[in-house]
Amino acid sequence: MNGTDYAEFRTDLNHEEFYFDVDDDVKLHGVLFKPDSIASVGTIFHYSGKGMHLMSSIQESYKPLLKKGFQIFCFERRNFGKSNGDATNSLTLKKDALFIFDEIIKLDNVVNKPILIWGQSLGGAFASMNASERQEKIKGLVLEGTFSSFPDIGKVYANALNLENFKWIVPLIMNNDFPTEENIKKLTIPTVILHSKSDKQVPYELGKKIFEKANKNNTRFWDIDSKHIMGIYDYEEKYVGEFIKMIEK
Template identity: 25%
Template sequence: MYFAQDSLIFKPTHEVKPVTEVFPGASEYWISTTEGNTLQTWYKPASSGKETLVYLHGNAGNLSTRGRLINILSEDDRGLLIFSWGGFGMSEGQPSEQSFYSDARAVFDWLESNKGLKASDLIVYGESLGTGVAVQLATELNFKGVILAAPYTSIAQMAANDYPWLPVNLLLNHRFDSIDKVTAITEPLVVMHSTDDDTIPFEQGELLFKAATEPKLFMPFTDRQHTKFRSEDVDRAIRWILDKQ
């Protein structure tokens, strides 16, 4: 189990559909990381007066397997950036907890230096495993807002639930301890979770939200399964964040 944990947590695919097919109107960029790798990135700028979102996707697939959420997040002339984690899609590198944090830092640095977008101009949309990265980066930077779609308290707790007979704390290399970090987030925070999520238990989202500080909004559902959130859900979350500015 110790040696298999990377394959249990990170499940990339490498076949990538063209940006023109999945994200019309976006351009492809290659962002360098401090480790010397490059990240495959798609970015479409916002129309004047519209917000820009950064989409931190989950533990499987790559940026081109997120067409449904790409369409939703970029609706209403919003700007959107999505990238594949190192080792996913055509991005270089080996996935790990620390490499995920480093990848995200490189993306936010690139947005500021190349597009003039500071953290305070951005809304972060973290999905599933990506919620742990969103939480970490929100403790380092001051975003306009953070949306956590189907979050967990920690990978350690998830693993302990799945493998109660294992000494998880001794074995786990990638912890993503969101529950220990979420209290440090000061920007407006939205948590979305569905009771029929069979990947990350609804109770994990509830516990994370309870530990978070204000301002915060919990959006519970009964029929969104795992990360199948809709346009009206995203619109409500964004409107709430903007009202807090």
């Protein structure tokens, strides 16, 4: 294995597993994690950070939300985890994300209940795109440790990035098809942007740059002091509370 895939999906959490046919011979793997003993209060569509496949520590981060009745869906992009296919076309990745979102919101246990989008790090670019394209379908957006655009983060890592290991990110940097700082302008739904001042992977300034472009009538910025996208662990009660407030509005 290359570190981004695994032999078998396993979890102790209540869940439903999916494979989506998105193209000829291309199947994308996703999982809907469900609360154990209480009825779902809503669904969080999660776009995870780079390297966070569904057998990573990601499952642990879902537990505080599951306890409060949220169900959480996440899928693995092409050529990652148990998904196959070529991930070198940024517009294809966008099409995949919107197709899967549209399929999930039609599920019987998802429809007619609040839907939120949660994006962390790299996943924040996809989350803001999804939110801007389907704003009428969702109640709110939470972004953590996200960068303003692929060109901006590309500049940060220009000297350190080994492009042999990250070929799939090149078209995103070149085309900037997921400009978070532009997508955020379109949103009128409740939005929270949180970023750690001590984030060593995505500079704090790139999170602030997103907020600068956002509609201040519906967007709040939350400073935290944590490692990169670790806020759910260090600020559990307040973090989960942000999702709860969004579904109560």
